[in-house]
Amino acid sequence: MELTLEVIMIPVTDLDRSKEFYAEGCGFNVDLDQEVAPGIRIIQMTPPGSRCSVSMGSGLPGSPGQTPMAPGSLQGLQLCVTDIEAARAAFVERSVDVSEIQHVGAGGWEDGPGETWNSFMFFQDPDGNGWVVQEAPAPLSER
Numbered sequence: 001m002e003l004t005l006e007v008i009m010i011p012v013t014d015l016d017r018s019k020e021f022y023a024e025g026c027g028f029n030v031d032l033d034q035e036v037a038p039g040i041r042i043i044q045m046t047p048p049g050s051r052c053s054v055s056m057g058s059g060l061p062g063s064p065g066q067t068p069m070a071p072g073s074l075q076g077l078q079l080c081v082t083d084i085e086a087a088r089a090a091f092v093e094r095s096v097d098v099s100e101i102q103h104v105g106a107g108g109w110e111d112g113p114g115e116t117w118n119s120f121m122f123f124q125d126p127d128g129n130g131w132v133v134q135e136a137p138a139p140l141s142e143r
Contacts, residue, residue: 005052007044008077011069012056012127019043021126022054025096047079049140072128084119084135091123091133098123098133 012018022028028045031053035041040059046052054077062068081087084101091098099122103114113119119135136143 007053007055008074009069010054010056010074010077010125010129011071012125012129013071014126015041015043015056015058017126018056019045021096025091025094027090027094028054050079051140072124075130076132077129078132078134080134080136080140082136082139084113084121084133087133088121091121096123 010018019030019033022045023030026047028047030043030045032042032044037059040057042055042057042060044053044055046054088098088101100111101113101119101121102109102111103118103120104110105114113135116137117134121133123131123133125131
């Protein structure tokens, strides 16, 4: 049996503001922006090269047996890039408030890039949902 992670719901307060942030700021592709039923809107977006999308919605009924997430409560979503310095420059150019590049050292987080798999930067969406960007040694198709 295959279990593929394909969509992650992101809790947001303003769909249009979030759509603009992820599309214009982060460069995600807009796959869907549709009212699927009266009063129920879903936006699905995919980071370039990713097999997993993010989705945001309004008016959706709660999923059976699950506790709804408050906007800004989702933390630690992780993207991977092969050139973290170029990725940071692209985020800054698109007006995303992204951290400096850091790595994990003996004393915790330290400034500057680290060795293989140990270079990171961080940002939040307009609601405070937290993202991590990690440098990978090769594209996903080659790992």
